[in-house]
Amino acid sequence: MKQVIFFAILFASIMVYASPTNKKDDDKANIEGHIFDAKTKIPTEYVSIGVKGTSIGTVSDINGNFIMRGLKPGKYVLVFTCVGYQKVEKEVLVLKDKTEHVHVEMQEAKKLIDEIVVSANRVETSRKEAPIIVNVLSDKTFQQSNAQDVSQALPFQSGVRVEYNCQNCGFPQVRINGMEGPYSQILIDSRAIMSSLGGVYGLEQIPVNMIDRIEIVKGGASALFGSNAIAGTINIITKEPINPSYSISTDLSSIGMKAYAQNFNSNAVVISKDQKAGASFYQTFRKRNPYDYDNDGFSEIGKLDVFSFGTKSFFKINNTNKITLEYHTTKETRRGGDMFDFQPHLSNICEMTDHNIHSGGLSYDYISLDAKNRYSVYASGQYIDRDSYYGSNQDPNAYGKSEDFTLLLGTQGSNKIDNLIFLPASLVYGFEYSSNELHDEVKGHNILTNQKTNVYGGFGQVEWSSKKINFLLGGRLDKHNLIKNPIFSPRLNALYKPTENLQMRISYASGYRAPQAYEEDFHLTQVGGLSLRTFLAENLKPEYSNSLSFSLDYYLQLGDNYQTNLLFESFYTDLDDVFALKVIESDTINNIMIQERYNASGAVVKGISLTGKLTYKDLYSITLGYTLQSSKYKEIQFWSEDIQVEGTDQMLRTPNNYGYTTFSISPIKPLDISLTGTYTGKMKVPHFAGYIENDRIETTPSFFDLNVSLAYSFSLSKSTGIKLSVGMKNILDSYQNDFDKGINRDAGYIYGPMQPRTVYLGLNLFSN
Template sequence: MKQIILALMLAVAGIGVAVAANPIREGNMISGHVLVKGSEENIPYATVLIVGSGQGTVSNEEGQFEFKNLPAGKYTLRVSAVGYKTQEKAIEVNKDFTAVVHFQMEEESFMTDEVVVSANRNEVSRKAAPVVVNVMSAKLFEMVNSTDLAKTLNYQSGLRVENNCQNCGFPQVRINGLEGPYSQILINSRPVISALSGVYGLEQIPVNMIERVEVVRGGGSALFGANAVGGTINIITKDPINNSFQVSSMFSNMDGKSWEQYMGGNVSLVSKDNSYGIALYESYRNRNPYDRDGDGFSELGKLNMNTFGFRAYYRPTHFSRINLEYHTTNEFRRGGNKFDLQPHEADITEQTKHIINSGGLSYDLFWREYKHKISLYGSIQHTDRNSYYGAQKDMNAYGKTDDLTWVAGGMYVGNMNNCLFAPATFTGGLEYQNNSLHDVMTGYHRDMQQDVRIASAFVQNEWKMNVLTMLVGARLDKHNLIDKLIFSPRVNLLYKPTEDFQARLTYSTGFRAPQAYDEDLHVTAVGGEGVQIKLADNLREERSNSYSGSVDWTTHLGHWQANILVEGFYTDLRHVFVLEDIGKNDVGDVIKERRNGNGARVYGANLDAKIAHGKEAQLQLGFTAQRSRYTREEVWTQVDGKDLTTKRMPRTPDYYGYFTFSSAPLKNFDFSLSGTYTGKMIVPHYAGYIAEDRMETTPQFFDLNLKLNYTFVLHDHIKFQLNTGVQNIFNSFQKDLDKGEFRDAGYFYGPTQPRTFFIGFKIMN
């Protein structure tokens, strides 16, 4: 018996030696572990991406992750997790053994090196981007209790959102003081937001469809074409990374007078091998009209909106990816009075019904270990709008608008080990945009058809030296309404001596092409007169030259982490569009001609600062000091045959800013404070309620908000969160509102909503 036991022991030992000498082999695979540096604690639910491929996963509850069936070659992994510094590591995969990698993550109070795409159309760390890219994340949306994009953009230096109409309440974003049409809004880097859909577009984009918003201030036409004069706002929608869900609901009350209800839901599903995935979202919003001054006419109109959409991907191979997305919005909004009657039975009504459908398809192909990439893409948006813009019970103020925008293109990205004098990344592409709009308002004799076609080509090369990065790029656009080719160059320099310090110098250009449709037409139409707009002969595009310099520094002060970004900017606008009355036609409609006027200059400084101590205290603030001036006095109205002029741009304060503060003093409880400051500005005030036109100087405003959250952890890692709070605590709101049927609806400024109490819940995993 002893001999048998001894033989078995020797056999087991022999097997162990054999296994040790010949370990189990499973090639074409990466196995990793995400840990806290120092304590070696596991970090669950960290996001792990293969840089440049769009392929990703999340770590499990033990902090482990895997990528299987990878072709042999070199890869770069990027790991990010809330509260930790993002890390990248290079790793080589072969067909014989599993590649094992460990990430020991350092704690970080706030992220300073997010991945962005708006700097050069490629995925790059924000710290390595050649231009300043500011990022707004889902955390900010939660802190300021935002349900749509319009309520969020104020919390970025250089940006300010205002409501420009008492009746319909259309919001407009200004970048560095330049009004809405000078800013280009992109969805996943595609310019599918047309002049029509841009009128109410900021409110029609719910935040639960957004992964992040990237903002680039200054001219961006070298990358993204027309309208990127003041800056670019790039909305990146949620991509499926892991299996997750979230359901939320909120009730709010404005000033004790008007109720609003919001509901939203998100689901994300990903296959085990990450070969396909889909992220879906849905939101519903219903707001009753709000009458601030008791005159029976709304300051904020009735709003009912449903949105639904998804973003999905499929990987035919490890070196290719197909992306598909779809979004639909069904919106009804109405402002004015007598909401229980038909529009033409009220004294004033602005009413629109929008049905918006948009989608996109793209194909990415990589080769040579992701060093080269070709992307083919197409996006489309169709808007069907039925409207009523009328006053004095006008039966003829009904209208219908059909708008179709699409863009298609291709892009190549190549990484070179050496190009002339340093390693470089080359990007080049072709793009074609088309917008067809048909706006009919028969009562005002308006039947406007507008077709805009733009063919474009762009190139850029980014040289990466030890501490210096230089990017040179240009774009050519052929616009069907402009005879000559439009050339838009850019030059960017990044000096990065350490990981925590970046200095940038930027020269960029932008242009804005002419078009007959104008978002201010609805205001004039409500005044009871028809308007026709024609383009002047030899009309030139508006051009901008933007110069900026910035310093971005991150440091640690004991257990505190701090970051400061200071940016100076100067933008020179030329050939500015102006509308001038040139008479009336045979049926009495006013004819206005769009001409090139004088120029303008916008210059100043933006400051962004952050300081944090873990989750216990996180403070961020931003402030802008600027001047926005025309080069010559501009006529804004006539009174008794006399021109009234201004050299200062209306609706642009010289000083404005924001702050956010969050703290989690207890494990399950956190709170946030946020606020915006708006300095004095001038606003045109037209006759109707007042006797004659005059330019008003507004007071300054400070808008303060508070939000409280308590989270219950249920079984299977399901969380239930209760939240409550108040927005605009001091009820800071315009006090000199016009009243009645003949009010100037455009004389509306300051915070976009009064004191608002809210309560809500959220269920998530």
């Protein structure tokens, strides 16, 4: 509570300090102008125009015109930005009581080069100039893959896989460079508020219509966001209210020609006339019927019923101060197993959860007039209320109740210094306090988890920049209440630019994972009629990591039409006291199988990723990505309680090679055709006894999941457009064909693509 009071006082103090004075300034000047496409000479609407170093801004109208009133006389740098165009900066001198006229030509953006990211160093940076590689998933990828949530969008990046880990409820998990979900940190607008309980189904609970883009950093090089991001960070950047707009969309899917799913989405943005305030809104309804692949009466894909709503708004106090408020809520019911028309405890197998989630954030941002100094104070939180049932054999005692509250308070500053020791430099520094209180109880089985974590973290970094070399030195110091001593996690990055088109990067970072409950501990897989529960070993120690990465990033512009990007990445992560799982007991009286999280000696994850991209005008683009890796423990690990089952040094559920591809073409302006696909190589997966006689390790086949989408857009009026879409997912029906059957199945024995061949139709009404 003391920390909350401290940050409230700090926030209020800064607000008072930053509030505009009542001093009146009668010296006023105006800027007005016209913006048009450099090639077509057509007026460009909805271009954002800002005064560099301030929060002053406006937007061009449908005729490409704009006006800024009430400026003080002097020199200004105007910044013009618009989706699909290169950023333009133009210096303007305005005089007292005069109106300066400006005309601006917008050049088509170099799509592969001009992306702006924040996940590299917590401040906005050109992807090309970022000290570490930041991969971006945009709205275009969401549309190409017909993704409805984050889990369906993430696979289209090298080194990233998403898998289902349960036939019943569809527990999704993302793996970066082969490491399982808890090794990755999921951020929402750069805030780490996704708790262990929230992470169980979180990837499916975040709809893409709330997202502007997803930034992915692989490896521990982005340690400023939290030292437990050993495999990497997934930063979900929500939509900013920029241009007044609206959209309403729906689609209907047939999963395996047996089960049906429907989604209904709506979005809207409103902006005040003076551009000082605005808000964006989204809403999602989603329903999915259970899918039974082998007609045994038990689902392979669970039932889903979701409602989500959210808003993000801003208010500009004056030219240098801004407040942002964000809130979203989700109500979700999911269920898998059999006998869906009966109460959970009357089913042979049932995994059911009912979530009520509330998340929000408030931030205050200050930027100096010369744009060299930025400061922010922020607070974010998430509350989860979950009712659950994980049980088999009509167990009346398997009902559970979970409550979870996460709080994040922080402050951050950044400064640009003309010369620090020997070169121009940028400083980023800050402090964060995060806490999580979890109550998880299954009264019928006398199981109770009360977990409280508190982490005080300070971070800082300095980045020296020159024409050829950027060097970054930083670190984070954390004090975790479950770990005796503070932990310092250093970060070193170097960027060398031998030519304008080639960047070479090398990074080192360390990290840790605390000895606490993680996502899989709150999902109880049904195995052989028993609930698989995870408990922490006595005297469990923290897990530590050291990561190295190297990359070559090459861009080439061929004339005015072709752009290419070739990216080579290598990674090496050494894990000490690595967390591992093994089954230690089966309690048939209470229908429980117990597995223990313990410290293994260590592990090494290493590999390379290759990504190639080619675009030609707006006509077509193609991307190919491939990862080759090795994930092994330093000693043989035994995962089964059956002493006859051999151990393995291989990290299970981790293929040695996998990849993806996307291809889009627009043969005529209203028509877009997209092909997307993911390849998953062979891997070893655990298979528990129940349906089969004894525990054993299976080697899976490889899979290629190919999808196609066709979309046709046309205008209903000058202000309204409509898009019709049709597509098929998993055209080749590349899907697991050896599921366990019946009540004694191992629901965790699931691998490969997340759904069989699926046909869908879509309709989208939107503002032009």
